[in-house]
Amino acid sequence: MPDLRTEEMTINMGPQHPSTHGVLRMKLRTDGEVVNSIEPVLGYLHRCFEKHAENLEYPQIIPYVERCDYLASMNDDLGYALAVEKLLGIEIPERVEYLRVIFAELNRIASHLVAFGTFGLDVGVQTPFIYAFREREMILDLFEMTCGARLLYNYIWIGGLSHDIPEGFVEKCYDFLDYFEPRIKEYNDLLTTNKIFVERTADVGVIPQDVAISYGLTGPQLRASGVDWDLRRDEPYSIYDRFDWKVITGTDSFGSLGDTWDRYYVKILEMEESAKIVRQALDQLPVEGDVQEAVPRKIRPPEGALYFRSENPRGELGFYIVSEGHPKPMRVKMRSPALCNLSVIDEITSGWMIADVVAVLGSLDIVLGEIDR
Amino acid sequence: MQQLIQFLQGIGIGNQVLAAGLAILSYSLMVFTFIAVFALIAIYLERKVSGHIQDRLGPMRHGWHGLLQTVADTIKLLGKEDIIPANADRRLFIMAPVILFAATFLVFVALPFGPGAIAADLNIGLFFIIAVTSLVVVGIIMAGYASNNKWSLYGGMRSAAQIVSYEIPVGLSLLIGVMMAGTLNISSLVNAQSTGLFGQGGILGWNFIQNPFAFIAFFVYLVAGTAEANRTPFDLPESESELVAGAFTEYSGMRWAFFFLAEYANMWIVGVLASVVFLGGWHSPIPGDTLIPGSLWLALKALAIVFVQMWARWTFPRLRVDQLMVTSWKYLTPIAFVNIFGVGLWLVLFG
Numbered sequence: 001m002p003d004l005r006t007e008e009m010t011i012n013m014g015p016q017h018p019s020t021h022g023v024l025r026m027k028l029r030t031d032g033e034v035v036n037s038i039e040p041v042l043g044y045l046h047r048c049f050e051k052h053a054e055n056l057e058y059p060q061i062i063p064y065v066e067r068c069d070y071l072a073s074m075n076d077d078l079g080y081a082l083a084v085e086k087l088l089g090i091e092i093p094e095r096v097e098y099l100r101v102i103f104a105e106l107n108r109i110a111s112h113l114v115a116f117g118t119f120g121l122d123v124g125v126q127t128p129f130i131y132a133f134r135e136r137e138m139i140l141d142l143f144e145m146t147c148g149a150r151l152l153y154n155y156i157w158i159g160g161l162s163h164d165i166p167e168g169f170v171e172k173c174y175d176f177l178d179y180f181e182p183r184i185k186e187y188n189d190l191l192t193t194n195k196i197f198v199e200r201t202a203d204v205g206v207i208p209q210d211v212a213i214s215y216g217l218t219g220p221q222l223r224a225s226g227v228d229w230d231l232r233r234d235e236p237y238s239i240y241d242r243f244d245w246k247v248i249t250g251t252d253s254f255g256s257l258g259d260t261w262d263r264y265y266v267k268i269l270e271m272e273e274s275a276k277i278v279r280q281a282l283d284q285l286p287v288e289g290d291v292q293e294a295v296p297r298k299i300r301p302p303e304g305a306l307y308f309r310s311e312n313p314r315g316e317l318g319f320y321i322v323s324e325g326h327p328k329p330m331r332v333k334m335r336s337p338a339l340c341n342l343s344v345i346d347e348i349t350s351g352w353m354i355a356d357v358v359a360v361l362g363s364l365d366i367v368l369g370e371i372d373r
Numbered sequence: 374m375q376q377l378i379q380f381l382q383g384i385g386i387g388n389q390v391l392a393a394g395l396a397i398l399s400y401s402l403m404v405f406t407f408i409a410v411f412a413l414i415a416i417y418l419e420r421k422v423s424g425h426i427q428d429r430l431g432p433m434r435h436g437w438h439g440l441l442q443t444v445a446d447t448i449k450l451l452g453k454e455d456i457i458p459a460n461a462d463r464r465l466f467i468m469a470p471v472i473l474f475a476a477t478f479l480v481f482v483a484l485p486f487g488p489g490a491i492a493a494d495l496n497i498g499l500f501f502i503i504a505v506t507s508l509v510v511v512g513i514i515m516a517g518y519a520s521n522n523k524w525s526l527y528g529g530m531r532s533a534a535q536i537v538s539y540e541i542p543v544g545l546s547l548l549i550g551v552m553m554a555g556t557l558n559i560s561s562l563v564n565a566q567s568t569g570l571f572g573q574g575g576i577l578g579w580n581f582i583q584n585p586f587a588f589i590a591f592f593v594y595l596v597a598g599t600a601e602a603n604r605t606p607f608d609l610p611e612s613e614s615e616l617v618a619g620a621f622t623e624y625s626g627m628r629w630a631f632f633f634l635a636e637y638a639n640m641w642i643v644g645v646l647a648s649v650v651f652l653g654g655w656h657s658p659i660p661g662d663t664l665i666p667g668s669l670w671l672a673l674k675a676l677a678i679v680f681v682q683m684w685a686r687w688t689f690p691r692l693r694v695d696q697l698m699v700t701s702w703k704y705l706t707p708i709a710f711v712n713i714f715g716v717g718l719w720l721v722l723f724g
Contacts, residue, residue, distance in 0.1 A: 011523045019614045033527070033694050122614050124605060124691025130427035190688070196606055197690045354527070355615050355693045 008036060015044045019122050019358045022368030024342075026357070033353045038346045042339075045372040053332035058084050058299040059158055061332065066152050068334065069370040071114050074107035074143075075312045077156035082237055083308035083319040084158045087301040095289030096160050097239045102173070102281045103143070103155065104238075105274040109180070110139040111313035112220075112267045112274075115365040119264055120191055122362035123200050128191045135183060138176050145169060159295040170282055177275050177282075184272055192265060201264060202255025205348045205360035212258065215347065216340040219315025220266040221364055224250035225258035231311040243280045245273045260356075263363040300327050314338045314365055336370040400492055404481045412637040413443045419683050426687045453626035458521060461623065465519035470624065470631035473512025477635040479505045480642050485559050487668025488655050498559040499551060502646065503544050506601065509635070510536040513603075513610055516632070517620035528619025531694055532610035535600060538701040539607075542597035545709035546590040549716050550580050550650035553587065563654030575660035579653035584723075586715035591651040593709050595681070597701070598647065602639035605686040612691055640682055644675030 014025040023044035029036045049068055053061050065080045066073030078100055085092065117132030140150045147155045147163050155162050191197050207217065212225040222229060230247040232240040248269040250262035301323040309318040315337025322331040341364045349360045381392040417432070417440065424431025432439025457466055482505075483498040485491040495501050510533055517529020551557055554565035569578035576582065581591040600607035611619035621632050648654055652674050655667030692700065 009523065018617060032530075120690070124608075124612060124614055125687075125689060126423070127427050127687050130429065134428060191690070194690065196692055196696075199696055200690055200693060353693060353695065355612070355691075358615050 006031070013357070019361065021118065021361065021366055024361075024366070024368055024371070026345075028354070028357065030354065033355075035349060035352060035354060035357055037350050038357060040342060040345065042372055045368045047369075047373065049334065049373040050332055053329060055328065057327045058301070058329065061329070062157065063152065063154050065334075066154065067369060068336065068373055069312060069314065069317075069338070069367050070151060071367055072107050072111040072313045073152050074103045074156060075111075075310070076317060077153070078104045078238070079308065079310035079312065079317045080319055081156045081158050082310060083306060083321055084299070084301065086308055087304065087306050087321060087323060088158070088296065088299065090159055090294055090296060092159065093289050093291070093293050095286045096291050096294070098281050098285045099161055099165060099291065100156055101238055101240065101243075102278050102285070103146075105278045105281070106139050106142060106173075108274045108313045109271050109278075110136045112271045113139075115267050115313075115362075116187065116191075116264070116271075119359075119362040119365075122358045123197060125191065125197075128187065131183075131187065131190070135180055138179070142169065142173060142176065145172070157292075157295055158299060160293065161291040164291045170285065173278065173282055177279050181272065181275055184268060187268060192268060198254050198261060200355075200359060201261040201363070202259055204255075204260045204352065204356050205363065206256055207258040207263075207344060207348055209258070211344065211347060215344040217315070217344060218337045218340065219312065220248075220270060221263055221315060221341050223248060224262040224266045226250050231309060231316060235309070237308075237310055240277075242284070243277045245276050245280075248273060260359055260363040263365075267365070298327070300325065301329075309335070312337055314367065314370070315341060334373060336373060338364075338366040338368075338370045342366050342371060401478075404478065404492075407486075408478070408481070408634060408638045408641075411641055412634050413447070415637045415640065415679060416443045416446075416633075418680070419686075422680065422683045423687045426684070447630070450626055450630045455626045455628065456623070458623050460521045462519040462521065465515050466623075467628075469512050469516035469519055470628045470635075471512075472515060473509055474631045474635050476505060476508035476512060477638045477642070479508070481638075483559060484642060484645055485563070485649065485654070485671065487666065487671055488560075488563075491559060494558060494560050497557045499547060499557045499562065499646075499650070502642075503540070503547065506543075506639075506642070507536065507540055509601075509639070512635075513620050516624070517610075520620070520623035522623055524616045524618075525620050525622050528610045528612075528616050528621070531612075531616075532603070532620060534694070535603075535607065535609055535697060538698060539597045539600040539705075542593055542701060542705035542709045543601055545706070545713060546594040546597065547646065547650050549587050549590040549712055552713070552716050552720065553580055553583060559649060559654075563649055563656065566653045567656055575656070576653070576658035577660075578656060579651065579658075581651040584716060584719045586712045586719060587651065589708065590712045590716075591647065593705050593712065594647055594651065595643075595678070597705055598643035599682055599685065600697070600701070602643050602682070603636060604640065604682050606689040606691050607697060608686075608691060609694055609697060614691075640679050641675060643682070644678035645671065647678050648674035 008029045008031055011028045011030055013028055014020040015023040020026065025041040025044060027039040027041060049064055052064055062077055062080060065076045069076045113132040113136045117129035120128035143153060144150050146165050146169060147153050207225045209225050209227055212222050212227060226249050228247055228249050233247055248266050250257055250266055254261045303323055303325045305322040307318055307320045309316050316335065317337055318335030320333040321329050324330045345360060345364065349357050378392050378396045381395055420442065421431040432442035435441040435445050457463060480502050482492045483495050483501045513532040514529040517525045550562060554562045556562060566578045566580055569583050580587050603610050611621055621629060624632065648671055655671040657665060657670050
């Protein structure tokens with residue numbers, strides 16, 4: 001039928017949509033079920049983080065930092081605190097370092113659990129979500145026990161921590177790890193190797209290595225493409241060089257390297273590695289020490305600028321801080337990993353179907369709070 | 374139905390037309406009540422099944438172990454504002470849930486509830502059921518189109534493709550039972566399963582165990598039937614993570630509840646058809662068992678199938694739309710054809 005008139009349909013996905021992981025809006029140009037191009041529209045959750053930061057003193061910025069990536073507040077706090085500490089040039093007590101690593105890695109597990117669960121929702125299965133939240137709940141209980149908060153902790157301070165761990169925390173944490181590590185097999189049995197799941201994710205949205213690097217992808221999304229790069233190992237900060245763990249990279253066990261399945265599975269394996277780090281940190285945790293010993297009374301970094309990057313569950317979290325010697329920074333720029341990770345979506349999902357866009361978006365593991373800041 | 378008419382004439386309604394009319398009305402009311410009550414039970418069951426699969430309790434607060442949860446939900450749905458989008462095609466929008474529900478309702482004309490408990494024991498009962506089930510697609514497309522929403526339109530399009538494709542494996546696998554019994558009449562289909570392997574009754578008489586092809590056909594029907602009832606992993610018309618709520622996005626309150634009722638009624642239909650054609654209908658699995666009435670056996674078997682559908686829903690991810698087509702056209706339909714050939718050969722050689 002040469003006379004049949006067909007035209008593209010522009011369809012609006014979000015800002016209110018069940019699978020855009022927040023208030024992301026995407027303009028899809030579709031030809032039937034096939035998506036020809038995707039244009040993410042950002043800014044629905046813009047909260048002027050960087051402008052606020054210019055008008056606040058250094059410690060006051062911490063609550064704003066953690067509201068950016070609300071699924072991994074500890075990791076954001078850690079990145080910011082380390083950056084300011086480097087600017088100040090202060091030494092941190094051993095015990096604080098260990099506790100920071102324990103909390104950051106626990107939060108990484110919690111964040112990956114959310115990614116795993118919501119990815120299940122994206123491909124249409126509810127049960128893994130509930131399983132993931134069951135475990136995440138236990139981590140949040142540990143956090144609550146320590147600092148009273150379950151989502152936004154304000155726990156990692158510049159130079160120390162807000163509270164020492166309460167009595168019984170270490171045992172409870174061991175209990176959790178003993179409980180959690182066998183659960184990963186359960187996830188794999190339920191979802192990872194499910195035939196329909198593999199069909200839905202293997203070979204979908206493949207990111208080749210060069211594309212991943214040129215788009216500035218970081219974190220599990222980069223490692224899934226086979227790039228062996230993890231800041232915790234390659235640019236060790238805090239005390240990450242003391243632990244025995246390995247950097248997970250994608251394999252082509254299902255589909256090809258760097259596909260949606262790989263991005264999903266890297267996160268599952270990373271939870272295992274994080275659990276290992278937490279276990280070692282608990283073993284080596286110094287018994288004595290005041291967690292607020294090194295907290296400076298007055299935070300007034302010398303004039304200068306610094307870029308510090310750390311490994312957030314979503315990738316490379318960078319802080320560029322310019323100080324003019326005042327209690328308030330002149331400028332705080334945040335390099336948010338999810339923003340860079342999202343930028344690749346048009347490149348890899350054009351030509352796939354609507355259902356694949358949802359799956360790929362889920363595997364990129366975005367947090368809108370961090371993208372819009 | 375005949376008995377009902379005779380009963381009505383017996384109590385003094387002489388006019389034949391009036392008696393027939395009253396009989397039809399009362400039967401429809403009964404079926405409607407049945408669907409509503411079944412939906413109540415099935416929704417409660419689904420919540421409990423999903424709850425226990427997902428390591429939680431499910432509803433616990435309304436009544437004993439949350440038994441009244443669905444009632445509370447129904448009251449909530451009744452109280453909701455009935456929204457019709459400004460740019461919707463009003464007439465079609467209102468008609469769509471009615472047509473969908475009517476199509477489901479019509480199936481109950483030929484669907485048995487037990488031995489003899491069937492509204493019209495048509496000589497082409499099974500054919501009628503298959504034919505009428507396809508009307509569901511009209512309702513969904515209508516809902517998708519009339520909503521004037523692109524997501525709904527996608528849902529409607531998907532549904533059309535899906536139901537048309539899956540009708541073929543459904544029909545072909547039900548045909549196996551027809552070939553083995555030599556009839557399209559529901560009662561005769563079930564009665565033919567009273568004896569089978571080694572001349573024994575009970576479970577050995579049921580169709581699915583008679584030959585390997587019928588066994589495969591049973592599973593083909595189960596998969597394709599789930600797809601026809603739009604249940605996960607084949608719930609593409611409403612796939613909430615992609616299409617918000619698909620064809621039903623713009624519906625609220627009781628109009629939406631009609632879609633919901635139809636979905637659960639469809640699950641029951643799949644369960645009963647699978648029992649009637651493959652699982653011996655109202656025959657007990659134990660030979661010579663007369664303790665438990667046949668209708669209870671039928672209900673138990675149907676509920677078992679419904680449970681399997683729920684189990685699948687809470688375990689499997691959803692297929693993509695092209696994979697859905699592939700499953701039907703590349704796997705289920707050819708298997709169903711081979712089954713027909715195989716059963717034919719089997720009947721000629723051993724029958």
